[in-house]
Amino acid sequence: MIPAAFGYVRPGSLSEALGQLGESGEGAKLISGGHSLLPMMKLRLAAPATLIDIAGLAELQGVTVGENEVVIGAATTHAQLEHHAEVAKALPLIPAVAHLIADPSVRNRGTLGGSLAHADPSADWPAAMLALDAKIDVIGARGARSIPADAFFKGLFETDLALDEILVRVRIPVIPGRRVAYRKFRHPASGYAVVGVAVVVDFQAERCAGGRIAVTGFADHAFRASSAEAALAGYAGQPDQAERLLDLAFTGTVPLEDRFADADYRTQLGRTMLRRALADAMTSD
Structure with a gap:
């Protein structure tokens, strides 16, 4: 389908983009890679009056790998992160x-x-x-702030x-x-996660000393499985603890x-993905 008519602007700086966003009000949408917004516009599920293209803004570019922190610009593509040796x-x-x-094709254009x-409730990056334990830096008319990932995802397409x-970095x-x-x-058609599970665990003497478990695709937004996290201590692959x-x-x-x-099917998929992710983490370096 063809999207509804819309205006298009391409600001030259972040401050200019903020000004255009403020002037356009609720009718404006930011666009970078466009792989999420444009399909919705073609289906008339979204009809912004103005698109503000921020893909080329220098302030949103770049990846910095430090000793204690990795900083990733918002306009960094999935492909750049897939092949970044220092990040890996x-x-x-x-x-x-x-x-x-x-x-x-999506990884080369879509951005973090x-x-x-x-x-999207089935996107991979939120998990x-x-x-x-990422921090998401944003800037607006009232200034800059840093939002913990735990507080960023609120509901269905809601942050x-x-x-x-x-979103800056x-x-x-x-x-x-x-x-x-x-x-x-x-999902066989879209490639989105029907269910996806990310596991980050701390190991001491070949046993889990704690960690974080995050799930996407299962509910209306990505979430941490906090109750399961609390039961990670001591896990070393025991079948009974795995089932718990x-x-x-x-x-x-x-x-x-x-x-x-x-x-029911989604729940079984979630359990299977978590079981496999835990097994992968147990054997990873």
Whole structure:
């Protein structure tokens, strides 16, 4: 289908983009890679009056790998993160997740910031950001602020990002010695996660001393499986503890239902993905 008519502007700086966003009001939408917004516009599920193209803004570019933190600009593409050697060394979960996103054409155009701001309930990056304890830096008319990933995702396509704010960068702590894994069941048509599970665990003497478990695709937004996290200590692959972790991870959360996966099927997929992610983490370096 053809989208409704819209205006298009391409600001030359972040401050200019903020000004245009403020002037355009609720009728404006930011666009970077466009792989989430444009399909919705073609289906008339979104009809912004103005598109503000921020893909080329210098302030949103670049990846910095420090000793204690990795900083990723919002306009960084999935493909850049998939093939970034320094990021892979510091945060191996990042290229592992990037590699599983859709297909090469999407990975070459889609951006980290765009995915997070769009907050599709089946997107891959939200689970990674939750599991890695990321901070999401945004700026708006009232100034800049940093939002913990735990507080960023609110509901179906809903985040803590205000209408007049722009996601600028993501900051992720580097903690040596963690073991990580990401498993997802891909939707055969879209490549989105029917369920995806990211695991980041701390190991001491070949036993888990704690960690984080984040799930995407299962509910109306990505979430941390906090009850399961609390039961991670001492886990070394014991079948009985594994079953308890699987029970705790999904109990009390309302699963999504669609033509591809009803609640029961999605729950079984979630349990399987978590079981495999835990096994992967146990054997990773």
